Amino acid sequence: ALWPMLAFALFFSSNLYAQTSVTGTVSGTNGEGLPGVTVLLKGSTNGTTTDVGGNYTLSVPAGQENGTLTFSFIGYTSQEVPLNNRTTVNVTLAEDTKALQEVVVIGYQTVRKQDLTGAVSVINPAAANRVATNSVAESLQGLAPGVTVRNSGAPGQMARIEVRGAASFANTDPLYVIDGMIADANTTINNNDIESIQVLKDASAAAIYGARAANGVVIITTKQGKEGPAKVSLSARYGVQYIPKRYDVMNSSDFAAMQRTQYENSGQTPPASVGSAFNPNINTDWQDEVMRTGNVQDYNLSLSGGSKTGTYLISASYFTNKGVLIGNSFDRGTLRVNTRSTKGRITFGENLVLSNSNTRDIPGTNTTEINPFYNAPQMLPIIPVRDPSYVNATNPTGWGFGRVDAVTYVSNPVAIVDLNPRKFNYAKLVGNAFVDVKIADWLTYRFNTGAEVSFDHYNEIRKLGVWEFNAAPRNSSVDEDRSRYLNLLLENTLNFNKTFGVHSINGVVGVTQQHITRENTSGGRSDLQLYNNQYLTTIGSASGTSVAGGGRPIDYRLFGYLGRIIYSYNDKYLLTLTGRIDQDSRFSEKNRTGFFPSVAAGWRISKENFFNVGWVSDLKLNASYGQLGIVTLNSWDYTAFINNSPRAIFGPNQTPFVGSTQAQVINENLKWEERTVRNIGIDAGFLNNSLVVSLEAYNSLSKDNLLQLSVPGYLGNLRGDPFANAGSIRNKGIEFSATYRNSNRPLKWDVSGNFTTIRNEVESVGFQGEGINYIQSGNTRTQVGRSLGEWYLLQTDGLFQTQEEVNNYVNSAGVRIQPNAKPGDVRYIDQNGDGTINSDDRTFRGSPWPKLQTGAQFNASYKQFSLNLQLVGVFGYKIYNDVRRSLDSYQQTNFRSDINPWSPTNTDTSDPRIALNTEQGIIDNNRGESDRWLENGSYVRMRNVELGYNVPPTFLSRAGIQNARVFISGQNLFTITKYSGLDPDVVGNPDPNNAQVRILQRGVDLGNWPASRVFSLGVQCDF
């Protein structure tokens, strides 16, 4: 769609009139010529760039000899110079000192970056946008210290993002604020619309958001029109993506041979499928069957401009991602309209985005049963994808899933895609409108109202067919759910900003209220009708039993009273006081109100008279202390309800009758989780700010963390363990970032890097039972004094090589520790010395928390060329590879190609002997609770390489294009890691129904969707 437009523009623009030439040199303040400076005749498309020596020549058409030349260059302040009939114009450009003057949005207020006293990461959206991503969160990986991003990779899925560790057992998501509207920045937001992203990390920065700020606040500001003639911008990107790595598993003949060995080792006759009836014509590569080359396409078109009294920006985008797995895709169209108008003392503005997005996948993608990244490597190569021999009434299309003599309980992943597709559609509007009234020079009143409305539609089809051996057949059916999410915000604030000599005071006070609801209606019907091999898939067309549901699962209100004062003395001493009182309907009346204060101070040492170090251009110390809250409750968790879902069957026709009962016991005294954060920081600039560094250290303690405390079974409790404010977590860390810019030579470059350390420590898990100071979740244990979700496993110690070794493996009392073991079996360490291996022998075997997280970016430009490199490195953490556990259990699964099972003649191996799990020795080898499956997850990844080329203006001007840039990029080109799974960047257990499981089992690889390698080609141009 893009290329015809470009050609069109090129064709129609030319200028054949008489011309004169203007020449000159552009130099920097130190006198050196500046290459690559854009020189443009104002109001025209006529322009050029300077050469290596900073020289330029520009043709000026007749009649424009009194025009104005614009000189612009990244990192320098633009200049406009009237021609006044001159033919030589030399210019000196001054470096832009914006780095210091930069303003930062900190919630209800913007402040000069130099006045900041809290921890705020400012993310360069240009860097974020270089990577093709599904969501804002994903694009932040590696760009800001203290912000941990783990990618899910799946089309239309959010990345997992955490700011400064995990401070809660129930919710670690930051709060998103988009143009002042508190709304989720999920995949419905177009990254290209974003002007700036700020992450508020400490209490001082975030306290203005009070009860919801403890997980950090991500403030997103979208682009606005700028004063000047209309500008049309266009960008397009096309990328292909694929998974660079696969599990290397056996083909059918190798599998058959290995399985024969396995049966023979157990003294059993191999099944016919790998013996007498082995069919060499069936050799299914299940990973090939489910994986494909996907693509990413991203198109943006915007129109912007404005006058002194008003600006506008209209932008449209279309993003589509064909996933690397069959049956998975995402697409999104957005339309944004941002305007500002000023009339006298009053300014009106609005930001509005409409988006429509579609995600297609299969239900249960998050479960190991269904997830192809989990089950495709395991599925047996001797099973056909489809075969007439599988056709029967409940599997009419003949999907293959094994037989009595080819047993696996792995699902056929191709069948699921065909039989059980689902899609989500979100039609969404997010916007806000405001009126600013300038009451006095120093005082502005703002009325801001915002809305986030989402019309969500879920559709799931179940066709007739079976995808798993022995599984129950299901009726065909269709299920749909439509819901409306409504988030309304109303705010009244007063901003003030006054300077008295060396004293400067600014700040904000205000009231805010928010009401959030979700209402849904669902319906469905069994027994789809089939005509000519096509299913009718509407509820109305189905002929069986119908289902209906609906309700208002979310309905809560918040009132907030907020205030902040920033005092500055001579730009040298800075003090910020922030406070917020919040009231929330999700708590009972007595626990409804909370107060969240913070204080911060800064000292700009470099401004002191005594400080006279020439090479230090800026030096500031700051410190803050404050309290933040997290709400992790649903709308009515504080009170007990009657559940009307039970059904009793009575009567001659056995019909269901409604039952009513209190299903869940509750704890009425629920309150906010509270996080107390201490932060100290140093910001420094060196060598005229060509090197800028920032160092922050924090120590935050979360208290009253909501935990679903296990209740005894004798209470007969259902619907989840009731919440109690019982947990406490401390997070400590150091964040460092540095940027060096070299822009004085033709080869300009900058390099920046950051690192983060997080030390996460649980201080309380509430009453879990007598003497129990931990929460067990899967193979993790969250114990007081340790990090959330550390690995708690049996420790292995190689393989037994001889029967003698087995016999001699005894405890101090001479008891044989593994009497069932045979040579070639795994040896476990009897930690408690009781002479037997059981769950009591588990110990802490590692942490899922990286010791160090790093990110680095390198940018260089030379003349028309530019290069961007982004690296991410994560070090010192352990992943539990559950895919390998399944594969290497050897039971009802395909085998890794390179397994080298122990045998009496093959003893130099770490793979245990292969046999059936009909004996205890083999069962013990496969114990899930063992460190056999634990791996080092450290990795370094080349996240992005991008090579860009700025098309010379001389060429563009004839096409009516102001500037144009083409680029190619390679994403995730390589990953250096020892991890044997597909990708060490794991999000952990994705359990959609249990946040605590998601947070505590953060390091398990249950077939995590790996990062794709993406090769993209793109163009950006402005008209």
Next chain:
Amino acid sequence: CEDKLDIVNPNQPTVEVFWKTADDAQKGVNAIYSTLHRGAISRWLPFYYIIRSDEGRSQSPATDIVNNMDQFLITDYNYGAAYDIYRDNYVGIFRANQVIANVPAIQMDETRKQQLIGEAKVLRGLFYFHLATLWGNVPLMLEPSTTADRPTTTPQAQVWAQIEKDLTEAAAALPVQYTNPDDLGRVTKGAAYALLAKAYLQQRKYNEALTPLQWLVTGEGSSIYSLMPNYRDNFLITTENNAESVFEWQFQRNPTENHDDDTDPRADNLNYGTSIAQFFAPPGIGWSDGEAQRWVVHQFLKEPTVTGQRDPRLAATFLYDSTDVRGPQFTQIYGQTFTQRYGTNNQNRVWFRKFLNDHWKNEEGYNSPNNWRYIRYADVLLMYAEALNATGNTTQAYTYVDQVRQRAGLAPLSETQPNLPQDQFLARLKTERLLELAGEGHRWNDLARWGDLGPELAQRDPAFSTFTKGKNELLPIPQQETDINPNLSQNPNY
């Protein structure tokens, strides 16, 4: 502002506004019945009574099932399926306790009120019966639960006493039969008495057991209950709630089911069938996680009918290579012959058939509508015989064994083995119970009551080689319970 923060939940009533009307009471009682089709009770509970006993075994690839449910190798005191059975029985108790605590204050017809409370007490008795026979010493919860409850362990004998009390009170309040057809499936006076008899019998209180059994066999109950002429009718979906049914758990297939949790808001998708059929069905059809021991088949083959035929109960009880007496070429396994389906595989395997649906379809599913005939009149007759024999009335006991045998086409025991002394009669009765009731969930309790649980059973069920007397009669109290509530004590030798 303040009142705007009081938002009423439009989805569910609070506990405070409920328990006001007769309809509330009725729905409260319905909820207790709903517990019976929860997954742990309709699926795992039978595993513990059937597969763990000597008539069953497991060859599941899920080794936790084999270890915990078949072989007395308890891998974890919090083992999920066991914990779920424990918890779900208390779910039923919590529901019953709500009715028993709240319904008395409701203004409504007194007879109906007492009937509803009676139903709640029978069901509470049933749930405690499961707890008493599986765990023995458990906390006795008799009031609606709160998070603050920290009860102590109640010894098994006191749990039994509460069961007796509940069932005795309930029997007095419940109708012999319901007049409204919509009440079919609710517990009756007969169900209360039958369960009471079971409770007494299990404690070897034979004299006490006689009273409820007499009501059922020779008293008022005798006009209601009788043996079905065709034994197999007790296991078919077409002949549910028949004359032989004393206490029958009602299941129905919901074609839109996709979950087992009867408190999930998606109530229209609730499975109110049972998934036991999918778990017991032979490979290729179901998971086959639990199956039968071959030795039981041989017991059936020992005695032909009076017409020289094979005992018809064998084919009704098991699927195996010779369910059809002509052998694997003729035996139908869900629409295919045994040979077609398995060739030479699975030749020694035997599957329990009574919960299956092969009589009406060639597939299984998680939503079997086939009711569990939890207490059949045949069981009542054999219980009566056992109690009579134990109380010195062996001659009288013959009558009831004979009735059961004759229905199956066998000669009366009074003819084949007349005048047995008390202990030999009991020994014979054990076989009669096995043949009549195999695969219905009684075997474990029978063995426990007879004192037969022990490693000596390993001859016919090798799993018992790991059975420890004085320990494995009961399951360990889930570790989580004793951890959270130190007032509770663990069962002996765990």
